[in-house]
Each structure stands twice: as C-alpha cells, then as structure tokens.
Amino acid sequence: MKTSVKARIAVSVLGLATALTAGAALIPGDRTPSSATAPSRQPAEIPVSAGSLKSAIQALTARLRRLPGDHQAWARLGSAYVQQARLSADPSFYPKAEQALARSAALSPGNFAALTGQASLAAGRHDFAEAVRLAKLSQTANPYGQGAQAVLADAYTQLGRYDEATRAISRMMELRPGVAAFTRASYDAELRGDRTTARRMLEHALDDAFSPDDIAYCRHYLGELALRSGDPRGATEQYRLALKAAPDFTAALAGTARAAALDGRPAEAADLYATVVGRLPLAQYVIEYAEVLVAAGRDPAEQWALLRAQRTLMEAAGVKDDLTWAEFEADHGSPARAVEHAEAEYARNPNVVAADALAWALHRDGRDREALPYARKATATGWRNALFHHHRAEIERSLGRTEESRRSAARARDADPTFSADLPALARFS
Structure with missing residues (x-):
C-alpha cells in the first residue's frame, strides 16, 4: 500500500475516534431507533441537525458542573453519547455513555431514563438480550415510556422474536402513533412479505412528519422500499426528496449511490460513495463502496484497509458484530x-x-x-x-x-x- 493511502486511512480512523467535537445528531429519547453500527436490517436513526447535538452536550455538561447530582441530566448526556456513537460510526463514545448512564443510575437507582439509555447502549453494542432485559426494567419503572418499547421492538427483531417485536410496536402505536412507531410497523410488515402495508405505514409516517429531518427520514425509507422492489429510479426520486428536506442526511446519499450502482452506473455510484464514506465510514458503506470500485474497474484496497481499521475500533469499544x-x-x-x-x-x-x-x-x-x-x-x-x-x-x-x-x-x-x-x-x- 502506498504511503499516501496509509495516511488517508489514518486520517479516517482518527476522524472516527474524534467525531464528537464535530457533532452528529441527537435524537429525542422516545425514539431510540437502531444503531448505525448495528446490523443494517432495520430503521436507522432519524436525523437532527449537527448543531443540536453539540449544543445539547455542551448544555448538559455545563449543567452537570453546577448540579452534579442531577440524575436526569446524566441520563440525557449518556443517551447523547449513545446517539453520537451511532451516527458518527464512532464506538469510542460508548464507554462515555456507559459512565454517564451509570452515574445517573447510582444517583437514582431504577430511574427509567437511565434504564432506557442503558438498554439503547446495549443494543448499540449488539447485546440484544441485555437490551431486552434493561428495556423491560425501564418499562416496569414507566409503563408509558415509548423509548423502552422502541428498544424492545428493535432488539426482539434482532433476536428473531418477531411476534414479540410486533407486540412492542403495537404498544408504541397505543402510546404515541408517529414516525418512530409507523416506520417500525413498516419494517415489521415487510419482514412478513406485506409490502403494501409496509408502504402504507411509511406514508402514514410521512403524513405525521413535520420537521425537515423527519420528512427526510420517511422519504429515505420509501426509497429503500422502492429499491428493494426493483425500482431504482423511483428510489432515487425519494432519496432526492429526502436530501432536499435534510441535505446532510448521509443515509439518503448512500441510497442514491446504491441506486446508481444497481441501475448500472458504477462510476457515478463510486463518486457518490466517496462522499458517503468520507462523511460516515460505516462498515456497510465501506463494503458497498469497495464492491462498486471493483465494478468500475478501480482498486478497492484502501476501503478494505479502512474496514479492518474500523473493525479494530468496534472490538475495542465492546461492539459484537x-x-x-x-x-x-x-x-x-x-x-x-x-x-x-x-x-x-x-x-x-x-x-x-x-x-x-x-x-x-x-x-x-x-x-x-x-x-x-x-x-x-x-x-x-x-x-x-x-x-x-x-x-x-x-x-x-x-x-x-x-x-x-x-x-x-x-x-x-x-x-x-x-x-x-x-x-x-x-x-x-x-
């Protein structure tokens, strides 16, 4: 490998390890969707502006300097770190999340916010059995918290316990029908072969979406459903609308790249993937990029090296993948x-x-x-x-x-x- 290639890989890995200062997206606690570093077979995070995460972490840190006994602020900070790890593809934030959530739990044993955050952290590390255990404890502490149901729905899906996942989604619908519930209901229907219901649930989610980020999230998954159905042009249009709503939503750009590759345009796809991986070097995106480079007649060695480096980071942070x-x-x-x-x-x-x-x-x-x-x-x-x-x-x-x-x-x-x-x-x- 040339020295310049090694240097670029080092920079990419350093970016993974220092992404917190750049910011990513903070998701309200009641959404708790799946991890960006988890298997990519279920809904990803709903995007929020990068500035909101940075501001939230700064505000929480300042508050905890003044009020170190505020268990709710510690829980929120821990959840923010979980989201940071997920959306920056940087698992080094999981230990920070673990410490903050443990502090919240020590200050107020059994508080549902800490339990929900710990459940989400376990899911981010792919320990889905532990995620279920903690989410059930959170549910007991607060039967009306949608966040615990979201974790249960995602974790049960990963554990292959689909009927239990369906029940958790139904409970989400009872508590608060909205984007988080409808998108999970869509994936649940698709797993059972019902694309009509899957699309209808995504349309309900889009109808309920009011922020640009929620709109982008729903458009993105309408694109994913179209692409899985063999309609790359229709998918591309949905991704375009997602990016129109939230230009920094990397998942929609990755979808655009994927659609181009599947539509027989590998060179165009490779250029798009270069931007995607530069922003968010998830293993999924890195592997896709490497395959597209091969299809375009280009050398994928740098991407395989980046993938191996990312694997080392994941293992060091306790992620099982x-x-x-x-x-x-x-x-x-x-x-x-x-x-x-x-x-x-x-x-x-x-x-x-x-x-x-x-x-x-x-x-x-x-x-x-x-x-x-x-x-x-x-x-x-x-x-x-x-x-x-x-x-x-x-x-x-x-x-x-x-x-x-x-x-x-x-x-x-x-x-x-x-x-x-x-x-x-x-x-x-x-």
Missing part, C-alpha cells in the same frame, strides 16, 4: 472464517438475516447439506428478499434439487426483477 464479518468473509475472504462468524452471530441473534449469513457461509465452504436448513429459516417469514431466495436457490442447485432451486430463483425475480448477485453488499442493504 459477527454478522458484518460473516458476510464479508463469505463474499470476499475466507469461507471457513465466515462460518465461524456466522455461527457466533446466529447463536446470539437467531434472526432471518443471521440465518441467511450462516446458510451462505456454509455453502461457500462447501457444506450445502448443513446450509439448507438455515436457508429455509431465512425465507420462512415471507420476506420478499431477493438475495435470500437467490442464496437458497444456489444451495438447492448445488444439492441437485433442481425444481426447488427453480422455484427459489423465481421468488428472487418476483421480489426484485432487477436483482443481480454481482454486488452482494448492495443487495444486503435492506
């Missing part, structure tokens, strides 16, 4: 290591995404008979996920199950007529 590395190793590295990661992920979080990752890793490692039961689990909820059905078709074909393979391939085409297995990370964005 075997899913990303299972998928990466299966498609770009060692199938044997992919199996190890996928087995570890599925043991903790037996959801359909982990089942697909394990099935594909086993297939790539030449273990198709072991892979098939997991491929069936991955497609059992009715989710019209073209990649999952493609993986199942390939496993069935390898086992000589010709007719079953044809049916699975047909389901992949029905889910997304534009699907291509040439860019696997882009197909996994859902």
Whole structure:
C-alpha cells in the first residue's frame, strides 16, 4: 500500500475516534431507533441537525458542573453519547455513555431514563438480550415510556422474536402513533412479505412528519422500499426528496449511490460513495463502496484497509458484530472464517438475516447439506428478499434439487426483477 493511502486511512480512523467535537445528531429519547453500527436490517436513526447535538452536550455538561447530582441530566448526556456513537460510526463514545448512564443510575437507582439509555447502549453494542432485559426494567419503572418499547421492538427483531417485536410496536402505536412507531410497523410488515402495508405505514409516517429531518427520514425509507422492489429510479426520486428536506442526511446519499450502482452506473455510484464514506465510514458503506470500485474497474484496497481499521475500533469499544464479518468473509475472504462468524452471530441473534449469513457461509465452504436448513429459516417469514431466495436457490442447485432451486430463483425475480448477485453488499442493504 502506498504511503499516501496509509495516511488517508489514518486520517479516517482518527476522524472516527474524534467525531464528537464535530457533532452528529441527537435524537429525542422516545425514539431510540437502531444503531448505525448495528446490523443494517432495520430503521436507522432519524436525523437532527449537527448543531443540536453539540449544543445539547455542551448544555448538559455545563449543567452537570453546577448540579452534579442531577440524575436526569446524566441520563440525557449518556443517551447523547449513545446517539453520537451511532451516527458518527464512532464506538469510542460508548464507554462515555456507559459512565454517564451509570452515574445517573447510582444517583437514582431504577430511574427509567437511565434504564432506557442503558438498554439503547446495549443494543448499540449488539447485546440484544441485555437490551431486552434493561428495556423491560425501564418499562416496569414507566409503563408509558415509548423509548423502552422502541428498544424492545428493535432488539426482539434482532433476536428473531418477531411476534414479540410486533407486540412492542403495537404498544408504541397505543402510546404515541408517529414516525418512530409507523416506520417500525413498516419494517415489521415487510419482514412478513406485506409490502403494501409496509408502504402504507411509511406514508402514514410521512403524513405525521413535520420537521425537515423527519420528512427526510420517511422519504429515505420509501426509497429503500422502492429499491428493494426493483425500482431504482423511483428510489432515487425519494432519496432526492429526502436530501432536499435534510441535505446532510448521509443515509439518503448512500441510497442514491446504491441506486446508481444497481441501475448500472458504477462510476457515478463510486463518486457518490466517496462522499458517503468520507462523511460516515460505516462498515456497510465501506463494503458497498469497495464492491462498486471493483465494478468500475478501480482498486478497492484502501476501503478494505479502512474496514479492518474500523473493525479494530468496534472490538475495542465492546461492539459484537459477527454478522458484518460473516458476510464479508463469505463474499470476499475466507469461507471457513465466515462460518465461524456466522455461527457466533446466529447463536446470539437467531434472526432471518443471521440465518441467511450462516446458510451462505456454509455453502461457500462447501457444506450445502448443513446450509439448507438455515436457508429455509431465512425465507420462512415471507420476506420478499431477493438475495435470500437467490442464496437458497444456489444451495438447492448445488444439492441437485433442481425444481426447488427453480422455484427459489423465481421468488428472487418476483421480489426484485432487477436483482443481480454481482454486488452482494448492495443487495444486503435492506
């Protein structure tokens, strides 16, 4: 690797480690959506202006200098650090969040704000079982807090406990029907194969949105749904409207890049991804960028090096993410290591995404008979996920199950007529 490339990677890693001073987005406590460093198969954070986070942290820090016994301020500060880690892709803020939330809990044992923040922190670190435990304690302390239900909905989804996730979302609807509840209801419906309801829930969310950030968030997920349905042009229009509402919403720019790549424009996509990764070097975006560079005939080595550096930061901050590395190793590295990661992920979080990752890793490692039961689990909820059905078709074909393979391939085409297995990370964005 050239020295200049090493220097750019060092700068990117330093940016991850110092992102707090630049600011990101502070989300009100009752939204508590999924982590930007968590698996990307559920709604991401609702964006808020960078200045609001910086101002909130400064104000809370100043208040705590004057009133160090204010347990609510400590809880809010801890939650702010959780959001900072999530939206800056910098997990080094999780230890700061842990300290602030522990201080709140020590000052006022059992207070629901600290418990909700700790639950969100556990989810950010991918400890979803612990997130459920803490969110239930928060729910007991305050049965009317929507934040705990949001954590439960997301954590249950990651644990593959879909009926319980649905109940948590229903409770969110009872407490406060709005953007946070409707977007989760949309994803819940999509997991069950009901795209009509999924779209309707997103439209309800958009109707309820009043701030530019909420509008951008809803437009972005309408774009994601369109892209998963094989409509890259329609998706691009939704991303454009998202960026019109909130120009700094990086997820919508990443969606625009993804749509360009899937629409056969890799050079344009690569230029967009350069901006995306420069702003927010999430593992998902880095892998997508590398794949697009390959498709555009360019060298992805710098992105793979950045990905490895990011992995080191995640591990140091206590983030458990075997899913990303299972998928990466299966498609770009060692199938044997992919199996190890996928087995570890599925043991903790037996959801359909982990089942697909394990099935594909086993297939790539030449273990198709072991892979098939997991491929069936991955497609059992009715989710019209073209990649999952493609993986199942390939496993069935390898086992000589010709007719079953044809049916699975047909389901992949029905889910997304534009699907291509040439860019696997882009197909996994859902």
